[in-house]
Amino acid sequence: METLKKKYGLFTAVCMVVGIVIGSGIFFKAPDVLANAGSAFNSTMAWMIAGFIMVIIATSFGVLATKYEKVNGIVDYAEATCGKRYAYFVGWFMSLVYYPAMTSVLAWVSARYTLVAALGNDDKIFSTECITLSLFYLVLAYFVNTIAPRIAGKFQISSTIVKLVPIVIIAVVGSVVGLFNGTLVSNFSVEYSASIENPGLFPAICSTIFAYEGWIVATAINSEIRDSKRNLPIALCLGTLIIVAAYTLYNLGVLGLSDINSLSDGTHVAFKFFGDAASVIINVLVVISCLGTLNGLMLGCTRGIYSLSARGEGISPETFVQVDKKTNVPHNSSTFALLMCAIWFVYFIFSATGVFGEYGFDSSELPIITIYPLYVPILIVMMIKERDVHPFKRFVLPILSLAGIGVIIYASIRSHGMDNVWYLIVFAVIMLLGFAVMVNNEKQTKK
Numbered sequence: 001m002e003t004l005k006k007k008y009g010l011f012t013a014v015c016m017v018v019g020i021v022i023g024s025g026i027f028f029k030a031p032d033v034l035a036n037a038g039s040a041f042n043s044t045m046a047w048m049i050a051g052f053i054m055v056i057i058a059t060s061f062g063v064l065a066t067k068y069e070k071v072n073g074i075v076d077y078a079e080a081t082c083g084k085r086y087a088y089f090v091g092w093f094m095s096l097v098y099y100p101a102m103t104s105v106l107a108w109v110s111a112r113y114t115l116v117a118a119l120g121n122d123d124k125i126f127s128t129e130c131i132t133l134s135l136f137y138l139v140l141a142y143f144v145n146t147i148a149p150r151i152a153g154k155f156q157i158s159s160t161i162v163k164l165v166p167i168v169i170i171a172v173v174g175s176v177v178g179l180f181n182g183t184l185v186s187n188f189s190v191e192y193s194a195s196i197e198n199p200g201l202f203p204a205i206c207s208t209i210f211a212y213e214g215w216i217v218a219t220a221i222n223s224e225i226r227d228s229k230r231n232l233p234i235a236l237c238l239g240t241l242i243i244v245a246a247y248t249l250y251n252l253g254v255l256g257l258s259d260i261n262s263l264s265d266g267t268h269v270a271f272k273f274f275g276d277a278a279s280v281i282i283n284v285l286v287v288i289s290c291l292g293t294l295n296g297l298m299l300g301c302t303r304g305i306y307s308l309s310a311r312g313e314g315i316s317p318e319t320f321v322q323v324d325k326k327t328n329v330p331h332n333s334s335t336f337a338l339l340m341c342a343i344w345f346v347y348f349i350f351s352a353t354g355v356f357g358e359y360g361f362d363s364s365e366l367p368i369i370t371i372y373p374l375y376v377p378i379l380i381v382m383m384i385k386e387r388d389v390h391p392f393k394r395f396v397l398p399i400l401s402l403a404g405i406g407v408i409i410y411a412s413i414r415s416h417g418m419d420n421v422w423y424l425i426v427f428a429v430i431m432l433l434g435f436a437v438m439v440n441n442e443k444q445t446k447k
Contacts, residue, residue, distance in 0.1 A: 073219020178256015
């Protein structure tokens with residue numbers, strides 16, 4: 001049977017981590033972070049604390065990456081620590097919820113910023129044009145990763161380099177200008193007119209989660225990275241450190257370009273400060289940044305159900321385990337991924353436009369937050385079983401990771417309230433469906 005080949009090096013792996021995480025989140029979540037923070041200080045601390053949590057957890061999984069390698073990092077680590085059944089449920093969640101929910105939102109964000117670059121305003125957020133373009137981007141990402149995976153890999157590298165340009169420009173120019181004209185210092189001392197009730201550090205941390213998430217997707221291609229046990233841990237640690245530095249400096253740059261009470265997101269600040277011509281260029285770079293993230297997420301998404309099928313699990317494993325001999329891509333798994341993305345995209349649009357009323361939930365944050373409780377058993381068993389690992393890596397990193405996960409869960413409860421309940425109902429239904437599939441497969445095996 002055809003298997004996935006090792007075709008990515010360390011540089012591509014680092015670009016995968018940076019490129020998947022840095023994309024749309026920093027641009028369209030920055031205003032939410034500030035609104036939920038209630039002050040420039042809290043927003044800056046939120047970016048730093050959430051970033052620190054990401055680095056610690058990624059480094060903890062980097063320890064596992066030095067020892068275990070199969071077909072999908074997070075599923076491999078779950079199997080090595082907590083057993084095959086737990087790994088199955090992690091893989092099921094990643095395939096049906098985590099990957100497609102994130103990917104569908106990224107398609108919409110990419111379309112949104114494309115229209116911002118073309119029109120110079122953000123008036124068509126949920127217009128027919130935006131929805132149509134979002135679906136086009138989803139299909140495009142699917143075809144590139146399925147038909148031309150080498151092009152997808154090269155685009156991931158180039159878009160990672162490109163996406164750092166607008167962040168660096170706004171970070172450097174904004175910080176320098178803000179220090180010279182006093183705007184940056186002033187924003188840290190003036191009172192911010194928060195638009196929500198009870199703003200604070202924890203709601204702000206919750207808002208950063210979408211912007212910081214995605215690094216775990218890089219582990220989905222661990223079996224395709226050359227010398228994965230060496231290169232993947234380096235990529236996780238180095239990549240996440242680059243991200244924290246970029247986000248924190250970008251936040252300071254935005255705060256240096258405009259009065260805190262007139263801030264929107266960085267792209268709108270760019271229009272005001274740099275002028276129309278330069279700002280259009282920056283917004284085009286932002287679009288490329290978003291598409292780069294979408295490309296990386298779709299890559300992980302297409303490997304989702306395949307990682308279960310390779311273990312003889314999930315829906316019709318004999319169908320989704322097949323790998324195309326010419327492209328070395330699991331085409332059937334990719335098609336399933338596109339279908340799940342489409343389903344989550346429809347939900348996102350309906351929920352965001354109020355179709356579900358008070359019973360809807362934010363699919364750009366809550367499915368992401370769910371992954372953190374799933375890390376808990378892995379980290380606990382890691383401390384128990386990995387006796388040959390240095391004590392710092394075996395105990396200190398996992399304990400710090402567990403503390404960080406606690407912060408994220410508490411922040412979600414504070415920020416989303418009853419939305420957590422509606423989401424957990426959907427989550428429970430999907431996981432029960434996975435349990436039914438597992439039981440059916442076990443019965444078929446016994447026959």
